[in-house]
Amino acid sequence: MTAESYADAVDLVARSAAAYVxxxxxxxxxxxxxxxxxxxxxVNTDPGAPIAGLTALMVQALHPLAxxxxxxxxxxxxxxxxxxxxxxxxxxxISFGERAVAERAASVVRRxxxxxxxxxxxxxxxxxxxDPALLLWVHAALIDSAITACRLFGTPLSPxxxxxxxxxxxxxxxxVGVPAGMVPASYGALQQYxxxxxxxxxxxxxxxxxxxxLLEPPGLGPDIAEIWQDVRDGAVAALPGWARELYGYxxxxxxxxxxxxxxxxxxxxxxxxxxxxxVLEARQRITLRMRSAxxx
Amino acid sequence: MSxxxxxxRKTVAGLAAAAVVAGVLARRRRAGxxxxxxxxxxxxRLALRxxxxxxxxxxxxxxxxxxxxxxxRNDLALQTAEDVAATLGAMKGVMMKIGQMASYVDDxxxxxxRRTLSRLQDSVPPMSPExxxxxxxxxxxxxxxxxxxxxxxxxxxxxxxxxxHRAITHDGRAVAVKVQYPGIAxxxxxxxxxxxxxxxxxxxxxxxxxxxxxxxxxxERIGEELDYRREARSQRRMAAYYDGHPTIHVPKIIDxxxxxxxxxxxxxxxxxxxxxxxxxxxERDLAAETIYRFVFRSLYEIRAFNxxxxxxxxLFHGGGRVTFLDFGLVKHFTETExxxxxxxxxxxxxxxxxEAFRRSMEAAGFLVPGAPLSTDVIIDHMAVFYETVRRPGxxxxxxxxxxxxxxxxxxxxxxxxxxxxxxxxxxILQRINLGMFALLGQLTATANWRAIAxxxxxxxxxxxxxxxxxxxxxxxxxxxxxLMLAWIETGQPADA
Numbered sequence: 001m002t003a004e005s006y007a008d009a010v011d012l013v014a015r016s017a018a019a020y021v022x023x024x025x026x027x028x029x030x031x032x033x034x035x036x037x038x039x040x041x042x043v044n045t046d047p048g049a050p051i052a053g054l055t056a057l058m059v060q061a062l063h064p065l066a067x068x069x070x071x072x073x074x075x076x077x078x079x080x081x082x083x084x085x086x087x088x089x090x091x092x093x094i095s096f097g098e099r100a101v102a103e104r105a106a107s108v109v110r111r112x113x114x115x116x117x118x119x120x121x122x123x124x125x126x127x128x129x130x131d132p133a134l135l136l137w138v139h140a141a142l143i144d145s146a147i148t149a150c151r152l153f154g155t156p157l158s159p160x161x162x163x164x165x166x167x168x169x170x171x172x173x174x175x176v177g178v179p180a181g182m183v184p185a186s187y188g189a190l191q192q193y194x195x196x197x198x199x200x201x202x203x204x205x206x207x208x209x210x211x212x213x214l215l216e217p218p219g220l221g222p223d224i225a226e227i228w229q230d231v232r233d234g235a236v237a238a239l240p241g242w243a244r245e246l247y248g249y250x251x252x253x254x255x256x257x258x259x260x261x262x263x264x265x266x267x268x269x270x271x272x273x274x275x276x277x278x279v280l281e282a283r284q285r286i287t288l289r290m291r292s293a294x295x296x
Numbered sequence: 297m298s299x300x301x302x303x304x305r306k307t308v309a310g311l312a313a314a315a316v317v318a319g320v321l322a323r324r325r326r327a328g329x330x331x332x333x334x335x336x337x338x339x340x341r342l343a344l345r346x347x348x349x350x351x352x353x354x355x356x357x358x359x360x361x362x363x364x365x366x367x368x369r370n371d372l373a374l375q376t377a378e379d380v381a382a383t384l385g386a387m388k389g390v391m392m393k394i395g396q397m398a399s400y401v402d403d404x405x406x407x408x409x410r411r412t413l414s415r416l417q418d419s420v421p422p423m424s425p426e427x428x429x430x431x432x433x434x435x436x437x438x439x440x441x442x443x444x445x446x447x448x449x450x451x452x453x454x455x456x457x458x459x460x461h462r463a464i465t466h467d468g469r470a471v472a473v474k475v476q477y478p479g480i481a482x483x484x485x486x487x488x489x490x491x492x493x494x495x496x497x498x499x500x501x502x503x504x505x506x507x508x509x510x511x512x513x514x515x516e517r518i519g520e521e522l523d524y525r526r527e528a529r530s531q532r533r534m535a536a537y538y539d540g541h542p543t544i545h546v547p548k549i550i551d552x553x554x555x556x557x558x559x560x561x562x563x564x565x566x567x568x569x570x571x572x573x574x575x576x577x578x579e580r581d582l583a584a585e586t587i588y589r590f591v592f593r594s595l596y597e598i599r600a601f602n603x604x605x606x607x608x609x610x611l612f613h614g615g616g617r618v619t620f621l622d623f624g625l626v627k628h629f630t631e632t633e634x635x636x637x638x639x640x641x642x643x644x645x646x647x648x649x650x651e652a653f654r655r656s657m658e659a660a661g662f663l664v665p666g667a668p669l670s671t672d673v674i675i676d677h678m679a680v681f682y683e684t685v686r687r688p689g690x691x692x693x694x695x696x697x698x699x700x701x702x703x704x705x706x707x708x709x710x711x712x713x714x715x716x717x718x719x720x721x722x723x724i725l726q727r728i729n730l731g732m733f734a735l736l737g738q739l740t741a742t743a744n745w746r747a748i749a750x751x752x753x754x755x756x757x758x759x760x761x762x763x764x765x766x767x768x769x770x771x772x773x774x775x776x777x778x779l780m781l782a783w784i785e786t787g788q789p790a791d792a
Contacts, residue, residue, distance in 0.1 A: 047386065155378075226496055264490050267386020268497060275412030280419050288371050 012217065015085040017276030023092025024282040030099050033172070036286075036293035039157065039165040043146050044095045045286060047266055048154030052146040053088065054235035057214060059141035059243055061207040063200060065127035066134050068120035071206035073129075080213060091142075094172055096286060106175035113176070122204045132178045139173040140184065140193055147187065148238045152254070153263055162187040194240070203246045211247065230265030233258075373424040377479040380427075383420055385483040387493065389457065392416050393518055394501055409501050422459050425449035428475045435555040443553065444473075451475075455622075457484070457521065462563060469562060471550060474524065476557035481522040488515045509718070517603070521624045524559040530600065530626035531561065537598050540775060542767035543586045544593075545619040564619040566611030572739065575612075582616030584693075584741030585748065585764055590620060591732050592752045596638070599629040605731025607738075616764055633721050636660030642755050645686050645746075650675050660719065667715035677712040680704045684745040691745060698737030702730050 034040040043049070061067045070076060076083040093105045116129035127134065147162050157165060163186045173183045184190040215232045216225075233252045236244065244251055252258070274280050374380050384392075395413030423431075428451070432440040440447040444463040451459040458476040465471055488494070491511060498507045498514075520526050528549045535546040545564070553560035572580055587610070594600045602609075603625035611619040636656055643653035650671045657663040663674065680701060684691055704710075718726065743762070750758030751765050760766040 047382065224500075227493070230493075260486060261490055261493070264387045264487055264493055267388050268391070268493065270386070271388055271391055271416050272412055274419055275408065275415045280415055283419075284372060291371055 011081045012084075012220075013272055014276060015081055016088055017273055017279050019085040019089035020092050020273075021276075021278035021282050023089050024096045024285055025098055025101070026285065028098045031289075032095070032097055032099055033102050033175075034095060034168055036289040038168050039161045040095055040168045041286070041290060042161075043150060043157070043165055044092075045283075045290075046146075046150045046154035047263065047270070048149035048152065048234075049146070050266060050269065051153050051231065051234045051238055051262075052142070052149035053091075054214065054231070055145035055149060055238040056142040058211055058235065058239060058247070059145055060138050061211055062203060062243055062246055063134065063137050063197070064120050064123050064202055064204050064207075065125060065131075066137055067204055067207045067210070068118065068122070068127055069116045069129045069134070071210070072118050073116045076210065080217075094175065103175065110177055120204075122202075122206075130177055132182060135176050135178045136173060136182055136193075137197060139169070139176075139178065140190055140197075143169055143190060144194055144240075145238060148240075149234075152238055152259065153234055153266060159187065166190050198242060201243075201246060203248070208247070227265045227268055230262045231269065234262040234266070237262075370424070372421040373427075374421060374477070375424045375427055377427075380423075380477045380479050381483050384457075384477060384480055385487070387487050387490075387497070388416060388419075389480060389484050390487045390494070390514075390518065391497065392420075393521075394497060394514060413501075420454070422451045422454065423475070423477065427478065428459065428461065431475050431478050431557055432473070434478075435558040436553060440473075444471075455624075458557075463560075465550065465553065465560075469550070471553070471560050472547070472563045473553070474559045474561075476522075476524060478557075481557070484518060484522060488518060491515075517625060523556055524554065524624075525556055527624045527626075528554045528559050530628075531559075531623040533598065534594065534600065534620070534623060534626075537594075538590075541771050543582075543616045543618060543764055544590050545613075545617065546623075547619065547621070564611050564621070566613045566619055569607035569610055569612070569735070569738075572612055575614075577740070577742075579614060579616075580739040581741050581743060582764070583612050583618055584736045584739045585743050585762065586616045586618045587732065587735060588741075588743070588745065588748060589752070589764070589768065590618070592749060595629075595634070596752055596754055599631070599634050601627045601629065601725065603627055605735060607735060627721075629721070636662075637722075637725075638754065641682065641685070641753065644675070644678075644682055645749075646753075646756065653678075660722075662716060662718065662722075663712075664715040664717075667712075669711060669715060673711055677704070677710055677716075685749045686746070688746050689744060690742055692740060692742040693733060693736040693745075694740055695734075695737040698730075698733040701733050 043052075046052075061070075074083055090105055090109060094102045097105070110130065113129035113135075117127065119126050129135075143166055147157055147165065150157050166187050166189070167185045170180055170183045170185050174180050184193045215235075217228070220228055236249050237252045237254045239247075239249070241251070274283070374383060391413065395409075395416070422428075429440050429449070432438075432443060436443045440449075440461075440463065445466045445468070446464040448462040451461050452472075453460040455474055457480050458474050461473045461475060463471050463473050494511050494514065495507055498510050502510060528551075531546060532549045532551075535548045538544045538546050547562040547564050550560040550562070567575075572583060575583075591602075594602065602620070602623060604622055606622075609620065609622040611621065613619065636659055639656040640653060640660065643649050643656050654663065654671050654674055657674070657678075658665040667674075679686065681704070683697070684693065747758065747761035748765065750756040751761060751768075760769045
């Protein structure tokens with residue numbers, strides 16, 4: 001392990017934390033797109049949320065055209081941590097930020113997407129990041145992964161809440177340019193949609209490469225790397241079976257004891273995250289707003 | 297954790313800023329009256345350097361909120377057992393205890409670990425009045441306002457796995473009631489079962505330590521702390537032994553109002569450790585003498601050692617009178633465990649026999665037998681720990697001396713280090729040793745420590761050497777022996 005590879009890992013925690021803090025407003029003018037009483041806030045504060053993010057990336061990468069866009073246009077190889085931090089800042093801003101700030105963030109993303117187009121070298125198909133079909137896939141993968149991660153490593157959503165969450169999040173898909181009519185608004189519709197896309201999915205070399213990075217980020221200190229193994233096993237366990245098959249991953253045996261271990265590893269990571277400047281205060285702001293909403 | 301980050305200028309600046317904030321808070325506390333502000337703050341303890349210096353800190357959100365702070369605390373309060381699990385479960389409570397332990401046993405945590413652990417402390421708000429009341433009712437069979445004549449629903453202090461409320465009993469006694477977080481025992485027990493993860497965390501937090509010994513120690517100590525009945529037993533024993541002592545006071549346990557997750561003891565009031573800074577040196581010396589007598593009398597007479605020498609665990613009343621609080625980390629030694637320690641101090645300080653001292657160290661497991669080291673080198677290494685009692689005469693314990701003890705303890709470059717180790721049952725000793733010297737160093741306490749020690753050493757039992765010693769001798773002459781007390785309490789002779 002070189003000193004430089006440590007520097008990478010420093011960034012992973014510090015930059016995700018900074019992104020998170022930036023996304024949670026101190027004195028918001030409005031309740032944002034969802035509001036503190038929403039299921040969306042509850043899902044985003046669930047202990048399983050980090051696994052939801054990882055699993056979502058792994059599912060999203062299985063669409064060759066979505067993956068090609070990331071692979072050919074983003075600088076993820078040069079700055080993987082920055083790419084992850086930008087994504088998580090976007091999700092945080094959309095979830096907790098003021099309405100106007102969320103809309104501005106989405107318009108930036110839409111503008112970037114305008115330039116992301118090309119031909120996928122694996123399938124030979126042309127793609128455009130602004131294609132509603134691709135955006136919908138990315139959206140649906142996140143919702144589905146979040147619901148599974150809550151079930152396995154956090155507090156499971158009731159069937160009604162899973163429906164509500166899916167319906168609430170329609171607006172997030174609209175923000176990046178998916179017509180509302182295309183977006184599943186219930187958990188059942190979401191599952192149907194996921195099944196319908198399955199024939200288009202495959203594990204391209206780009207997907208395999210980027211996911212190996214994610215599952216074993218180079219430069220993590222040996223001790224954190226061990227804790228990361230638990231988190232990674234959690235993310236693989238939260239994948240739908242077909243996605244695991246496409247990647248060729250073994251299904252990790254998820255005994256109750258193993259589930260507990262993964263939750264504990266998430267707790268340790270969370271404690272490290274809490275040590276970053278501003279994270280505790282941002283959490284407390286969210287808790288206060290959720291409690292105040294629950295009282296009224 | 298620590299390995300993720302190398303200490304940077306920025307972290308150092310951040311710590312300096314935290315120290316300034318802590319300083320400001322401490323001044324405000326004096327200006328605003330202790331009780332009111334202690335109510336307003338969750339007592340957050342941050343050992344700044346290897347247990348040598350301490351500072352208090354508070355979540356910036358609370359500090360910034362000013363008058364609204366009380367309201368904020370209420371709004372963030374833990375309302376359900378699920379809130380407790382979210383805040384202290386998934387290893388977080390265990391990590392806090394590791395932090396507490398590491399601050400005593402390691403010579404300085406890395407800045408990033410220290411920051412993580414202190415933020416973790418900050419992240420725990422008090423229980424809501426309803427949640428705390430629920431625990432009291434479950435344990436005592438009555439809601440607090442019926443179990444007690446009066447019950448203050450606002451906690452006065454945070455404990456590591458609970459919080460402290462004031463109350464008045466039906467027979468009119470003012471009491472402190474420690475209430476455990478609901479569900480914490482279950483979640484921490486499950487977390488302690490994940491030994492592999494504990495090992496990893498300890499390797500990061502305390503890289504200079506014997507990790508296996510620490511894991512075992514941590515599991516044992518937390519396991520004990522989760523059952524308040526054990527703490528009540530230790531405190532009852534201490535209170536019984538020191539009953540009537542001229543300067544040492546241990547609050548009595550109220551048995552009928554204590555259970556597994558609730559422990560009720562007499563309420564004490566007095567000056568806090570940080571207030572001693574403004575007292576005369578004479579007063580500080582007397583307080584130090586009492587602490588010293590308490591530590592060694594407890595060890596030699598009742599073979600008990602309080603492993604939590606935190607400055608927050610003392611109340612000072614002037615004239616050397618000290619109230620000792622918090623017996624959650626008391627270690628009871630067997631006669632066999634205690635003997636080698638007695639032999640070592642006798643060999644080195646009284647018999648002045650270095651070879652015998654070396655043999656005693658080997659017998660206790662502190663030193664590999666037959667290590668290729670001259671006895672002079674070993675004595676040279678160990679002497680610092682006995683400096684206060686090796687020769688007659690008065691001596692001032694300074695902060696420099698306290699740091700020297702800490703540094704020597706963890707000096708891995710010493711030729712002795714490779715052959716030295718600390719058997720598990722003695723791990724806790726370093727905590728009180730380092731902690732007590734840190735306290736006495738901050739008091740710049742002067743005394744004839746050797747003469748006081750001789751009063752207590754069972755192989756000397758010297759005459760009283762100070763006015764306090766004379767008062768203690770009078771007390772000793774008029775009380776049943778510790779052995780008898782233990783017999784009465786347990787129904788068995790102490791070593792049966």
